[in-house]
Amino acid sequence: MRRSVLVKLLGISEEQFNLVRARKLLPMRGRDAGRGWQDFTADDALALELATALSRQGVKKSVARDVVDGYYAVALEWAGNDLANQTVFVGIVRTVALVDGELEVGSHEWLVGSAADIAEQIDRLREAVGTSLWVDGAVVANLNLCVASILARADMAGIQDDRLSELAAVFQLPPPSTPKQGLFE
Numbered sequence: 001m002r003r004s005v006l007v008k009l010l011g012i013s014e015e016q017f018n019l020v021r022a023r024k025l026l027p028m029r030g031r032d033a034g035r036g037w038q039d040f041t042a043d044d045a046l047a048l049e050l051a052t053a054l055s056r057q058g059v060k061k062s063v064a065r066d067v068v069d070g071y072y073a074v075a076l077e078w079a080g081n082d083l084a085n086q087t088v089f090v091g092i093v094r095t096v097a098l099v100d101g102e103l104e105v106g107s108h109e110w111l112v113g114s115a116a117d118i119a120e121q122i123d124r125l126r127e128a129v130g131t132s133l134w135v136d137g138a139v140v141a142n143l144n145l146c147v148a149s150i151l152a153r154a155d156m157a158g159i160q161d162d163r164l165s166e167l168a169a170v171f172q173l174p175p176p177s178t179p180k181q182g183l184f185e
């Protein structure tokens with residue numbers, strides 16, 4: 001799809017998109033960012049929507065891009081496992097060390113799964129780091145909501161795309177409706 005369609009799916013202006021691109025904050029999921037004209041996909045829209053959702057939750061934009069680049073395929077695979085309509089979350093957990101009464105960041109670990117899976121992952125991480133590090137907090141974004149947002153914008157703009165229909169099926173959401181016909185068509 002062209003950039004003009006992509007920005008409609010994202011609900012942003014072309015100028016906003018160009019700024020994100022110039023700052024190298026587009027999740028590319030292993031692809032070269034390219035220069036000049038480029039064809040985009042529904043997955044590009046969803047990946048940027050997810051990175052934006054993480055960023056709204058307070059995750060640094062470059063970290064959000066890295067999380068999406070690293071876990072987008074895993075999250076889609078997880079969602080496609082036919083798990084009875086569970087919500088899929090993607091995010092990070094931060095560990096810190098307490099050194100002489102001061103907090104020092106230990107690491108950021110990526111998360112994907114249902115709310116219960118995320119809680120289990122955090123518990124496993126807490127046990128793994130022992131007493132040397134503490135789990136400071138987790139930030140997650142709802143991938144199902146990101147898909148629903150993209151689909152709603154596609155529906156409002158009359159955008160039809162086979163991949164959007166596939167994503168709707170994976171997340172058990174209604175696909176974008178067919179384009180509205182005018183009176184004289």
